[in-house]
Amino acid sequence: MEEELEKRDFLPISREDMEQRGWKECDFVYVIGDAYVDHTSFGPAIISRVLESHGYRVGIISQPDWKDEKSIAVLGKPRLGFLVSAGNMDTMVNHYSVAKKRRTSDAYTPGGTIGKRPDRATIVYCNLIRKTYKKVPIIIGGIEASLRRLGHYDYWSDKVKRSVLLDSQADLISYGMGERSVVEIADALDSGIDIKDITFVDGTVYKTDSLESVYDAVKLPAFSDIVKDKRTFAESFYLQYCNTDAFSGKRLVEQYSEHEYVVQNPPSKPLTTQEMDRIYSLPYMRDYHPSYEPLGGIPIISELKFSLVSNRGCFGGCSFCALTFHQGRIVQTRSHESILQEAEAFQWEPDFKGYINDVGGPTANFRAPSCGKQLKSGVCTNRQCLFPKPCPNLKADHSDYLALLRKLRALPKVKKVFIRSGIRFDYLMADRDDTFFKELCEHHVSGQLKVAPEHICDEVLSMMGKPENSVYEAFIKKYKQTNAKLGKEQYVVPYLMSSHPGSTIKEAVKLAEYLRDLGYMPEQVQDFYPTPSTVSTCMYYTGLDPRTMKEVYVPKSPHEKAMQRALIQYRNPKNYALVKEALLLAGREDLIGYDKHCLIRPKETAGEKKRIAERQAQNRRGSSKAGVRKDKQGTAAKSHKKRTIRNIHKSKKA
Secondary structure (H helix, E strand, O other): OHHHHHHOOOOOOOHHHHHHOOOOOOOEEEEEOOOOEEOOOOHHHHHHHHHHHOOOOEEEEEOOOOOOHHHHHOOOOOOOEEEEEOOOOOHHHHHEOOOOOEOOOOOOOHHHOOOOOOOOHHHHHHHHHHHHOOOOOEEEEHHHHHOOOOOEEEOOOOEEEOOHHHHHOOOEEEOOOOHHHHHHHHHHHHOOOOHHHOOOOOOEEEEEOOOOOOOOEEEOOOHHHHHHOHHHHHHHHHHHHOOOOOOOOOEEEEEEEOOEEEEEOOOOOOOOHHHHHHHHOOOOOOEEOHHHHHHOOOOOHHHHOOEEEOEEOOOOOOOOOOHHHHOOOOOEEOOHHHHHHHHHHHHHOOOOOOEEOEEEOOOOOOOOOOOOOHHHHOOOOOOOOOOOOOOOOOOOOOHHHHHHHHHHHOOOOOOEEOOOOOOOHHHHHHOOOOHHHHHHHHHOOOOEEEEEEEOOOHHHHHHHOOOOHHHHHHHHHHHHHHHHHHOOOOEEEEEEEEOOOOOOHHHHHHHHHHHHHHOOOOOOOEEOOOOOOOHHHHHHHHOEEOOOOEEOOOOOOHHHHHHHHHHHOOOOHHHHHHHHHHHHHOOOHHHEOOOOOOOEOOOOOHHHHHHHHHHHHHHHHHHHHHHHHHHHHHHHHHHHHHHHHHHHHHHHHO
8 A cells, every 4th residue: 555655646737747757748737726636526636647547648737827928828838728627615715705705715625825826717718718829629517617607697796697608718628527518528528529610518517600500409598588587586596406317318509699699508417336336446645745845834724634425416306505506316325345445544654643533425315316216217307306395206225325335434543434414304203113213423523513503493494495494403402312322411502594485574583592501602604505507595695486486575785684693692781782683674573672582682872871881880979978977866765875984974963
């Protein structure tokens, strides 16, 4: 094992690295918005290693200076083309909070420094390449390109924007998890096929000036129509949403002008377990490039280095999540042997302390497709697996995941195996076998288990695609009982979201009351963030639920969003004014007072404070005068007593 580790190396990032390998040119140059981290948690690392395993020479340009055209040419002109990814996060989410305020750090950049990549990095990098290399093929991918592959609502500009393929001047989008499509594209280019003729690869989006060769396609509303009418936008979005499955998804066409179309091919087929194993067995360095060490390293690696990816895809169906558009709803898994082999390699890492930080994926406790028919027929387009109730065909079974965790716990030098990527509690409750529940509490919780009920009002939960609150309450009860039997004092940390479509001030107040009764005050609250290509973002922009086309209340004003957020943290003194305003607006003055059920106490105004101060001063003066009178009365009484005693003595002598 040690010999294998010594043979590994990072891919070239400079001409000197290329020369050491004897390369005169790269087949592909990969431009990425993150620092270069060769770890399986990073998409560019996987794509570059997959291409390398197929015999292609890949060089890396990480976080180029977008103000300098020379920065894109440091590795020279690639033989086949440029690959471009903004990184593991959408750059706008990476740069801005939901309040559109600039963030102060970037966990994917050396030393956490902000500003090392531009806004909308995919577009900027591609335009930079086009200035230097006019005709070299450009293939874009990653989360930013995938979720902007067709017309989409952009929260930061509050506009409907065109496909990123057009604004970037790229030739192809490889959307989703692109291992299959990127190899097929590379093979086509290597065989001499022009990039404009690569229109046949699943999991790609291309542009064309004619639909003569496009067959079996569903035509979406034209881009001009979705810009003009929000209802049309919602209808277009739902068509896209219903065609995200690799087995049932249709080819989609979006028209931009008389001779300009964007065509989305059906998604790539899910990977088999054997294919997943092969991809994760490639010679990753599992760390950031050593050139970053003097700059303080890459902050995010501390969370990811000793984590294990066991699955992809998610059939949870949360409205605010983009996984349906990116990884799809069919769960794909690695074998136990593959995961154990990776975990065993941890012992050779000098900074491994015996703790595996996570074993999971988008949802940790999904280790198989939700039902047997999905790998033949795909997922249902007209129903969800868990929402609003678990489907009768759902197989809720944790036995495979449990067996994997037991094997990991038994490895030498492994002290603890944590599960931190999220447990889907409704799926856990659907499993009639409690064995996993017990061992979860016994072995895999570090005092606190993080779960995501998101809200407690069923009206809001239905918009979120989440189960009714009664399911969460049953889970909490069972969690407490299980820990009590084990003699453990462990807690649940609920993730909560404010201002989601469907949430009025009324529902926000109910959530605050729930937290009051729970005796819990969350340190962090996620205000709903409208990111591209989610059902919730469509609701936010259109005011319509695209699944039913019914109107939905949407809290949009920054002030109302601030009130809803403040209610969740009503004990924070900084939130007092917002909480009071929200309670008055909701007609809940009963929650302002001194009783146990109240959220906040009345707060005296400046005038009231002055009157109170005057009354207190008056009382002090009154008590002072009373004391003087009392002293005088006491002195007079003493004198009278002395005179009386003298008179008695005189009468006795007489």
